[in-house]
Amino acid sequence: MQEIKSTVKSYILKEFLFGENPDELTDSTPLITGGILDSIATLKLVAFIEERYSVTLQAHEADVEHLNTIGDITNLILSKKSS
């Protein structure tokens, strides 16, 4: 779980928060409602998750309900991997 969190976190920092202090990005920072992930950034994130964790996200899962925080994203990946 920690591994997933830190992988997702470093990906978001590298791709969408260039120059940000890593400590500012927490498990509960709002990503979509906070203006960090727009629609195209979300697609890139989904593509990254699918490739890195060999899972497939359904269209309805690529939304604010499932992807708004690193915590949500981690839970989604975990539920995908265990099913």
Added chain:
Amino acid sequence: MMIKCALQDLLANAVRLYPQNIAIDEPGHGTVTYAELAQLSDRVRDRLCFIGVEPGDRIGIYMRKSIDAIAAVFGILKTGAAYVPVDPNAPAARNAYILNNCAVRAAIVEKRFELRLQEELGKLGPPPSLLLLDRTGAGEPLRATLDLEDSLRHAPTVETTTADPDELAYILYTSGSTGRPKGVMLSHLNAVSFVNWCSEVFEPTDKDCFSSHAPLHFDLSILDLYVSLKHGARLVLIGEEASKEPLRLAPLIAEKRISIWYSAPSILSLLAQYGGLERHDYSALRLVLFAGEVFPIKHLRLLKSLLPKPRYFNLYGPTETNVCTSYEIPKDIPEDRTVPFPIGETCSHLQSVVLDENGSGVPVGQEGELCIRGSGVMQGYWNLPEHSARSFHAESGGKSWYKTGDLVVEDQEGNYIFVGRRDRMVKRRGYRVELGEIEAGLYRHPNIKEAAVIAVANEEAGVQIKAILSYREGKRASVIELKRFCAENLPLYMVPDLFHFLESLPKTSTDKIDYQKLLEIK
């Protein structure tokens, strides 16, 4: 071209010819026929007239794109008023500014926006009357509101007003360089002459099925809505969510048997890359139209290889003229072509010239500003007479040309090639963004001392927006905090991708921010 027709007459004609055709399909909610759409919009007209709306008024539309919203559009037009659609996703303060700026007599608003809107409108003066809808979907909530109002005080049936061609039909607000959106005023003649050009070139029929991908406050919606309705075709409203998600959109286009697609290139790029297009049947699709920004060749080539059947057109034009040039993409794109296709030749209802900085014509092959005149050109910007005057080049003899601000070169075949912008406007995902409006938004942050925003070209991501900032004393805001701040104060498509911090921004000898130097910062 003699045009006596107003936009509401297009619907009236279609109702006569195709009353039982499906006019609008709102996936997940329902459909309406032409007869039903006419009837519902008649009731909106009656209600608006009852509360005092008169020809020449402006009426706001603040709701999700839906059958309710389209019925509202026609209801407003039938009173002889102009409609002013605002972006339901934009901050309430921006929308209140717009509705106040053009002094709407009334607005039709979804309830979930009411509280914030009232708050913001209250700061600006006496608010307009609001017609509130519980939600939107298939026209039911609109009908319910009208029923309720009628049960309290019945609105008698009135005649539809036939608008004069030069009357305003709608005002579309676009990003303004001073930080405030500006209202582009478009008349019935402007819209109908463009719609008629589309009829000539694309030859739609009542068997066609159009996509409605763009939101109503975006000028692409004019083609979707009025060209389809003029011909008795079906219009499929694509919701906010599906419109950005290639995996939802790809099957929707196939299932709905869409035959004429129109959008900005960015979503087409995403469909080609992530949509899994090979998994669906697109045999109904006969036209793919795109406009709003440059379509990178790499993605266009991929899209054409996945969907080889339809004809592809690159349409070009600012909101002020709607589409003013077009170019049909050739069947085969040569492998070695890397530069984007031309924006093409001037549409038949317009005329064009390419002028240098002194207003003199430039020879073929030389760069200059594309200027347009004719029946499609806007009347001006709402309540900005000086700005409006500046945006036209007046020639002796009374001709005046709208200056697009776009630099072009005419090639040997008579096609215009887009070169760049004269000012600080950029296109991002089809949206028009004035960098100055983002700067003005950033300056509202209490800790920001100086803000400059530039556009950076990025091979993969297209245009990226970069903000360069310096701070007052005190704690520097984090990138996360700044993004959130921007998301609260600006439309989402204006939130910068990158932030860069400096002690102070570089200045020119006249003490202005030196944008050239900023461009050099890596």
